[in-house]
Amino acid sequence: MIPAEAKAAMQGAIPSILATCSPDGIPNVTHISQVWYVDETHVAASYQFFNKTKRNIAANPKAQMRLFDPKDSGRWVVEVRYIRTETSGRTFDDMESQLEAIASMTGMEDVFHLQGADIYEVISIRRTTFIPE
C-alpha cells in the first residue's frame, strides 16, 4: 500500500507531523523526528517525549501523519491506526541508530533519545503539494 516514492519522506531529512485526538475530542499536533518504513502497510514513529500524544493514541488509536518529500514541495497525508510500541528488536535498533544521526546533525544529542518505536497500521496514503499542481 505504501508507494515506493513515499519512502524518501521517511528518511529523517525533514521532521514529520503527527496529529492525534483525545477521547473527549481535543486535537493535538506535534512534530516528530522520525517516521520509519516498517513494511508495505506499517510505519513506526519515534516515541521520545511527547506525552500528550502517547496518552491520546493509547485511548484513541486514530491518527494522521504528514510526511515531507525532501526533494520538492510534495507531502504525504497518511491516515494511520496505532497498534503497539516496541522497545527492542530490529525496527527499534534501526530507528535508534538513525535518531542518533539526526540528533548529531541538529545539535540535539542531549535531548533526542528513543524510548520506543510506535507501530502504526497505514489506512490510507496520498500525495499532495503546498501549491496546487
Place this chain on the structure above:
Amino acid sequence: MLSENVIDFLQSMGGSMLCTRSADNQPAACEMLWAEVAPHHVIGMVPAHLGAHLPVHFADNTDVSVVTSQTYGDHRSVQVKGTIADLEGPRVFDRSDVGEWFLNTVKFFPQFPPEDVARVLIDIVGCPVFRITIEVSDVFDQTPGPKAGASIGAST
C-alpha cells in the same frame, strides 16, 4: 492568552500546522499561514486543496490545535489550543482583501529572499483559501526537552 514573546515567535515563523477532528475523533492536520496573531485570537489562511476537510469538521465541532515550530535551529515549538470562531471560504481573496495579510506574511520569512517568498504567496493568493479565526484557550511550550507540554498561557 498569547504573551508578547509568543506572539513575536509565531509571527516570526509565518507558517504552522492546523489540526482539527471529525465527528468520530479522526484528527487531520494541514498547513496554515498566519494572517493575524493577537493575544486572544489568531487568524490563518489555508489553501483550499489542503483544508478540504475543514467545513465538515467545523460543521460538527470547533475544537482546534495549532503548532508552530522552529524545526531548523533551536527547535522552539509552541502549541495553541482553542475553538474555531469563524471559517470563511474557500475563495480567491482579491488583493484588497489580502493586502494586509500579504504584507504581514512577507515579513514573517526574513530568512528567505523576498522575491521567492512573494512568488509563493502570489501563487497562494491566486488559489482559493480558507480564512480561519481561532479563539485561543490554552498555549503550551512544545519545545523538545523536559519542559515539553508546560502551559505558557490560558484564556483569561
